[in-house]
Amino acid sequence: MSAQPAADGIALFAHIGGAATIDRLVEVFYARMDSLPEAATIRALHPADLGPVKEVLKRYLGEWLGGPPLYSAERGHPRLRQRHLGFPIGAAERDAWLLCMRGALDETVADTAAREAIYERMAGLADWMRNRDGNPHDTGGARP
Template sequence: MTDSDVAVSIFERIGGSATIDRLVDRFYERMDTLPEAKIIRAMHAADLAQIGDVLKRYLTEWTGGPRLYSVEKGHPRLRQRHIGFAIGDAERDAWMICMRGALEETVSNAAARQDLDRALSGLADWMRNR
């Protein structure tokens, strides 16, 4: 990474809104189909469209793009919003399997993909509540 990369957000480095949209779509497709994701798929409604839109807005803002999430929902308070779900190592790992696969399929910039993977891994670790 060069000094100029530091000033550029991950949102821009991965390709902006179009990439976030593809990333989230592929993430939920993987969650819907991978046997390894059964444990987390069971935590979601049958229709993933609404939660997909929320994740797109959240990731857009979280990666440095336009403020789409907080203007509607306020502070993310992710742990509080997920407190009703038992999230341990198995759930974190299933989430990361889906996300890593989606990252591989949608983010062509290897350095940006690695940086986003590292950030998402930290977030997934932090979400554990058991």
Template structure:
């Protein structure tokens, strides 16, 4: 077997989505774009209303969560413990409209920040599973 081919395969196996998108600076750009879309899209007004006027604290939490979820540093878990997303969001009514608005904002953020289409689609598939699982109302 060609050692160069083997090395290339090993590198791909150890690469994470976190690395593929450009690390924490890219995650921060995605989160900034996500909340910018949430602030401006009429279909996101209900989920925006679930947040405090100052988004800085929630942006920090989402950056840390996404960094870890994408395979980067585990600062979210170190600081906050297990994600327990459903428990943390239980106070907010999340139905199909809220799920769809969240997903629309995230897709727009991924598009705006130039995430490669194949990776964007893979991430959106995973986000859909999580967002659908977060639903806690019948609507």
């Protein structure tokens, strides 16, 4: 995905502290997924060893926020929704994912405006990832 400039024109990636901040963000995110009772269902969708998926998410989020394109260099176009189709994701799973991310952002991204901008965009992405509960993306464009 392309770089996402912050309102002041500085890419969010650099603005929040680059790869070091993304590393902490992803570590805290998965630590929360590993321990919060609300996240137990989505934790169970992941492999026992979170090491590999942590590395992938670090590369993905770095690129998504305007850092070096390490994810697509390795995996090609993200096609993230397609990659998640094998996992049942409804509103409850989306909310559990966002609960983990909300706390991780609060803990690791100091700048309030940047933190809120990132959260807003992630919330949109997590909602779009739903493949249960009648996401309009699953209707093939048909009107209800």
